[in-house]
Amino acid sequence: MSQGFKPEDMDGQDTAEPLPLNETEAAATRNLVFVAAERLFALHGFQGVSVRDITAEAGVNLASINYHFGSKDALLFDIFNRRTAELNRLRAKMLHEANSTHAGKPPVRAILQALIAPPVLWMDPKGERLVSVQFLIRARSEGTDQMRDVLRSDVSHLRRFSDALLVACPNLAPEDVYWRLHFSLALVHNNRFAELDRLSTLSEGLTREYEIERLIARMVDFAEAGFLR
Amino acid sequence: MSQGFKPEDMDGQDTAEPLPLNETEAAATRNLVFVAAERLFALHGFQGVSVRDITAEAGVNLASINYHFGSKDALLFDIFNRRTAELNRLRAKMLHEANSTHAGKPPVRAILQALIAPPVLWMDPKGERLVSVQFLIRARSEGTDQMRDVLRSDVSHLRRFSDALLVACPNLAPEDVYWRLHFSLALVHNNRFAELDRLSTLSEGLTREYEIERLIARMVDFAEAGFLR
DNA sequence: CTGTGGTCCAAACAAGCGTTCGAAACCGTC
DNA sequence: GACGGTTTCGAACGCTTGTTTGGACCACAG
Structure with missing residues (x-):
């Protein structure tokens, strides 16, 4: 097992694109695989995409995945970790800003905004981040054991939000706060x-073309009302 | 709202349990497969359960699935169709009752109750219907193409609810009604x-043991507030 | 009893999967 | 221009998958 893993990534700061551009050709292949895999997984599910599908889409050799990532599951986990870290960082940043502007006691709406806006901003149909958020949503139900263990056990990130909400809703029983946070995440x-397609069919196209900021506002409105009622 | 639903209040000929009891031994095998498959799929996902897993759990021969159902996918589709039909029937019945008691113009809360209560009633941890609702939830993201085609295209059942909501919310733009219905279904x-586990971890056990009727009330409260805000 | 239709069973099948391997190709450096 | 480490490549491996097969079994009708 003396394989030549590239020292690779772990970039100092967040990059929207998986890897910096001016890298060796090896990193280029790695990047091609990463992008193709994320796209295919987002579109067709985890078990529905084979190693051969990915390498074919990326235009690289079949063995590339095992060479650069170790295994298919490790590739999946790598994508999952990178996107999760990015998303958590955005959310934390927004929550931090809300804390700053509201003297440490942000209102419910600001907290929900920090929770909801980052992933939904990625849902811009024209942006290339759409696949990232679809990937993460899929990871929640179809992910490997490894991924779901992380999701289940690592609640430290979410706790910042629940703590803030507990402060913002002193009149609510903690139980209620947790349930409503659960509903908001839903x-x-x-x-x-598939769900957006279904909604579009149901509304006969009324909801087909949504504007991101408007959608975020809709969601925050809905969740806020559920908290404040 | 007549929400004193017994777990099984099916009409005359259709059965809550997969098959009548006093059948031939062949039908017994079929039933064993059906129950084992639903359970395993609900627990471990669709792709994560093999034909061999199912037949082993059911204690029947490997070939039984293809003999009685035609194929693995057909078995899945069969379970999906039966459970979907049951659920839709319950929802339709509750909506119909709401229509009756409110002279054809039920308030938002009654409509949401008819939408939410049936599947959540199945979530009783002690009931054997828990696997059915987990199966249906999984079908939404992991289902076969066939299943997702049905989910996407057959919105006739949902339309009864959106129509009722449009009547109950004459002051809202239809667009808003559709989006909020989408949020409520979420x-x-x-x-x-996995999500309930995560919530339980986050709340440090506060939400672990929930009472079904209380949970339904929480959800309806939340959704209603989002509609009426 | 013989025959027949339905069910069960062990075994095998072909296809697809993730992974591994040895050699070829590539690279900057001596 | 030869070298050593890295990357790519085509081919193969071992395994699991869903499905099929042909016969054994059994209840029941003629």
Whole structure:
């Protein structure tokens, strides 16, 4: 097992694109695989995409995945970790800003905004981040054991939000706060392609073309009302 | 709202249990397969369960699935269709009752109750219907193409609810009604085992043991507030 | 009893999967 | 221009998958 893993990534700061551009050709292949895999997984699910599908889409050799990532599952986990870290960083940043502007006691709406806006901003149909958020949504139900263990056990990131909400809702029983946070997250997690398609069919096209900022506002409105009622 | 639903209040000929009891031994095998498959799929996902897993769990021969159902996918589709039909029937019945008691113009809350209560009633941890609702939730994201085609295209059942909501919310733009219905459904679809576990971890056990009627009330409260705000 | 239709069973099948291997190709450096 | 480490490549491996097969079994009708 003396394989030549590139020292690779772990970039100092967040990059929207998986890897910096002016890298060696090896990193280029790695990047091609990463992007193709994320796209295919987002579109067709995890088990529905084979190593051969990915390498074919990326235009690289079949063995590339195992060479650069170790295994198919490790590739999946790598994508998952990178996108999760990016998303958590955005959310934390927004929550931090809300804390700053509201003297440490942001209102419910600002907290929900920090929770909802980052993933939904990625849902811009024209942006290339759409696949990232679809990937993460899928990871929640179809992910490997490894991924779901992380999702289940690592609640430290979410706790910042629940703590803030507990402060913002002193008149609510903690139980209620946790359930309503659960419901608010549901709004985000339900935005799979299939669900949006179904909604579009139901509304006969009325909801087909949505404007991102408007959609975020809709979701925050809905969740906020559920908290404040 | 007559929400004193017994777990099984099916009409005359259709059965809550997969098959009548006093059948031939052949039908017994079929039933064993059906139950084992639904359970395993609900627990471990669709692609994560093989034909061999199912037949082993059911204690029948490997070939039984193809003999009785035609194929693995056909078995899945069969379970999906039966459970979907049951659920839709319950929802339709509750909506119909709401229409009756409110002279054809039920308030938002009654409509949401008819939408939310049936699947959540199945979530009783002690009931054997828990696997059915987990199966249906999984079908939404992991289902076969066939299943997702049905989910996407057959909106006739949902349309009864959107129509009722449009009547109940004459002051709202139809667009808003559709989006909020979409959000309300999200509350139901997000109740996977993994999500409830995560919530339980986050709340440090506060939400672990929930009472079904109380949970339904929480969800309806949340959704209603989002509609009426 | 013999025959027949339905069910069950062990075994095998072909296809697809993730992964591995040895050699070829490539690279900057001596 | 030869070298050593890295990357790519085509081919193969071992395994699991869903499905099929042909016969054994059994209840029941003629």
